[in-house]
Amino acid sequence: MRIIQCVQGSPEWHSARAGCITASMFATARSRVGCLTDQQQAFVDAVTGGMPEKDAAKQAGYKAAPRSAIIMRALAGLPCGEWSDASKDYAFRLAIERISGEPLDEGFETWAMKRGRELETDARMEHEMQTGHIVQEAGFITTDDGFFGASADGLIGEDGGAEYKCFVDPSRLRQFHIDNDASAIFDQAQGCMWLTSRKWWHIGLYCPALKPAGKQLWLRDFARDDDYINALEQDLWEFKQLVDEYKTSLLARKAA
Numbered sequence: 001m002r003i004i005q006c007v008q009g010s011p012e013w014h015s016a017r018a019g020c021i022t023a024s025m026f027a028t029a030r031s032r033v034g035c036l037t038d039q040q041q042a043f044v045d046a047v048t049g050g051m052p053e054k055d056a057a058k059q060a061g062y063k064a065a066p067r068s069a070i071i072m073r074a075l076a077g078l079p080c081g082e083w084s085d086a087s088k089d090y091a092f093r094l095a096i097e098r099i100s101g102e103p104l105d106e107g108f109e110t111w112a113m114k115r116g117r118e119l120e121t122d123a124r125m126e127h128e129m130q131t132g133h134i135v136q137e138a139g140f141i142t143t144d145d146g147f148f149g150a151s152a153d154g155l156i157g158e159d160g161g162a163e164y165k166c167f168v169d170p171s172r173l174r175q176f177h178i179d180n181d182a183s184a185i186f187d188q189a190q191g192c193m194w195l196t197s198r199k200w201w202h203i204g205l206y207c208p209a210l211k212p213a214g215k216q217l218w219l220r221d222f223a224r225d226d227d228y229i230n231a232l233e234q235d236l237w238e239f240k241q242l243v244d245e246y247k248t249s250l251l252a253r254k255a256a
Helices: 011-017 023-030 038-048 053-060 069-075 085-100 111-131 170-177 183-196 208-213 226-255
Strands: 002-004 140-142 148-150 154-156 160-165 200-206 217-223
Touching (some): 011 140, 023 085, 023 148, 023 183, 023 226, 111 160, 111 200, 111 217, 183 200, 183 217
Parallel strands (some): 160 200
Antiparallel strands (some): 002 140
């Protein structure tokens, strides 16, 4: 990996991110439509795991081994489903940024982004107070080729890292505090561990309004999941090919 020392939100940070598939967008980059259902996935997983089709079908709840086109593609190791509109839009944006070398939004910062950046220092201090860890700011981290990157909010020792979120949307706050569900940023957490080769990552949801209740920082420790990371990496390389296709198409139009 490469660590680019820069302040998040600075011109240098925006420049480093231009054209780079970033961890905060990994879930969007992987999003597809028309994918396997849970039942279909259970059958495919069982067969690819070595179970005979007849037994796999029974385990997945089928009367006989299914033969739909999407299942045949999955069994052949081919990607299933189509890219979502969100993933296509993101890929097209990246293609433009790779051509220009500059962020398409020219470094525009929303109110939520500005608030998160301003509260990050407080979140880091609260994290250190609660855990005793020393959290080192990291700037922007990329793979050696620069195709993938992350604005890691902190690195901890040799094996850990941290990501802080400062949501104000009640539905997002409830998801963490009441449902104890951080699945929405799981791709980002595992992606940061992939990029940094770390073994664990802390996810912190910082909300100063909850300080009177002593819950200003919702904090969870996530362990590295290599199986998940392998699937994540494969999906991201396929997405990177989509970005390349858009870039090639745009350059071809210019040449014509």
